[in-house]
Amino acid sequence: MRKLLHDLVVEMVGKGIPLDMAKREFERAYLQAVLAEHDGNQSAAARQLGIHRNTLSKKLEPALPSLRYPGTAC
Numbered sequence: 001m002r003k004l005l006h007d008l009v010v011e012m013v014g015k016g017i018p019l020d021m022a023k024r025e026f027e028r029a030y031l032q033a034v035l036a037e038h039d040g041n042q043s044a045a046a047r048q049l050g051i052h053r054n055t056l057s058k059k060l061e062p063a064l065p066s067l068r069y070p071g072t073a074c
Contacts, residue, residue, distance in 0.1 A: 031059055
């Protein structure tokens with residue numbers, strides 16, 4: 001697991017991804033994985049994460065275009 005995370009970090013640094021953007025992307029991927037474990041049930045996912053459902057919904061909203069990675073479509 002640590003090797004995969006390290007490789008991802010090295011790739012992101014190499015692409016010039018700022019720390020705040022990298023943290024947001026990690027959080028988003030983590031939240032989506034938990035949500036998938038609960039078959040899209042935001043209430044159940046939020047309970048597992050220990051956050052309010054509205055907080056989960058807000059964190060999963062699409063990023064503004066200005067906050068996306070430079071030179072990518074995601």
